[in-house]
Amino acid sequence: PELRWLEIEIAKYPEIRKAIETRQCVIVEDIRSHPLMAGVGKHLVGLDFQSIIVVRITFGADVLGTLCIRTARGQHRFTDREVKFCTAVARASANALKNALLHREVVGESGRHRRTGEKLVKILNNSPDLILTTGTDGLVTEFNRGAERVLGYPKDEVLGRHYRMLLADSQEESPLLE
DSSP states (O other), X not given: OOOOOOOOOGGGOHHHHHHHHXXXXXXXXXXXXXXXXXXXXXXXXXXXXXEEEEEEEEETTEEEEEEEEEEOOSOOOOOHHHHHHHHHHHHHHHHHHHHXXXXXXXXXXXXXXXXXXXXXXXXXXXXXXXXXXEOTTSBEXXXXXXXXXXXXXXXXXXXXXXXXXXXXXSGGGOGGGO
């Protein structure tokens, strides 16, 4: 839920830029000889990297990031199985990232709703006016202090009962007193 983005200067990573722009998996079999790596190849070779695979992490039309794997092995070529595995990991990562983003959004929205609800309860309870709400079945769901004062019934005796009980002509006829 506490997802933080690592922003990179895309101009420094031509393999990542190409994967994003072309929407294709980018495989650089030999960093030393691949034209895409002309500007950064020497630096990566110095770090003992020999080949790279970059897969976009997307969810729908949104690019969430990239999966970039650099290898330092003698065999430069990624196998079809490794490419499929990286693609599957990128898809799973996209789902996990999107779920984390949605979770954070839901938590934020839930907090806003809770705060709004708390404000409405304060307004409801501090209003001198008679305020009550019912469900579609006519059962009382809210009954404020003003309603208690005006009608003379405590909230806990009214909640969950039908609003008609409040319309009795006299207290003897009130279902609350039965």
